[in-house]
Amino acid sequence: MHAPCNLGALVDPALLAPGAPARTALIDLSAQPPREWTTPAFDALCAAVARGLDRRAAALGLARGDRVAILAANSAEFLATACGIMRAGYVCVPVNYKFPQATIDYIAADCGAKLLFCDRARATQAPAGLPQVRLDTTDDGHDAAAAAARAVHAWLDAGASGAGTGTGNADGRGSGSGAGTGTGSRTRPGRNAGAGAAAGT
Secondary structure, eight states: OOSSSSTOOOGGGGGGGGTTOOOEEEEEESSSSSSEHHHHHHHHHHHHHHHHHHHHHHTTTTTTEEEEEEOOOHHHHHHHHHHHHTTTTOOEEEETTSOHHHHHHHHHHHHSEEEEOOOOEEEEEEEETTEEESOOOOOOSSOHHHHHHHHHHHHHHHTTTTTTTOOOOOOOOOOOOOOOOOOOEEETTTTTOOOEEEEEE
């Protein structure tokens, strides 16, 4: 049995070996139709978050053991971000967006969060002055679900190119090396159950 030494590395390496079947790891019910993530696709998204944090650590003033908060509804991106934060050596602090604003602000300040990942719907609840990375985007005529699936990868590209440290609304269309732009997620019209974990609000 796989026993990870880091909670962010939950995927059994045997499932990522060449020739291993691409099994379903996650069915994300936060969007319609539901999005299905294979084990390699989900692992790649987790790794993208970790690499993005590593590449922007100096600019953001991050050091191993620092707190990185998440303020978002349940989604595949939420889970991948939590895993990626831990893989990179930081402490993940999920914040319940249903808390009163004063409580959200208190948690972020009390834990000493250096960075916040949030989704578009919760952006107005973000504590003032805390650098942000968006987990999803507005629908500007592109496929909103597909844009959300690429959002963290797009931030990774921005991190690789040395973009600023302020709010990063990754829209999945930015220029860059293109690393990880295909997440491998796919939709399953008419299905909302199956093998693997189901994430939803």
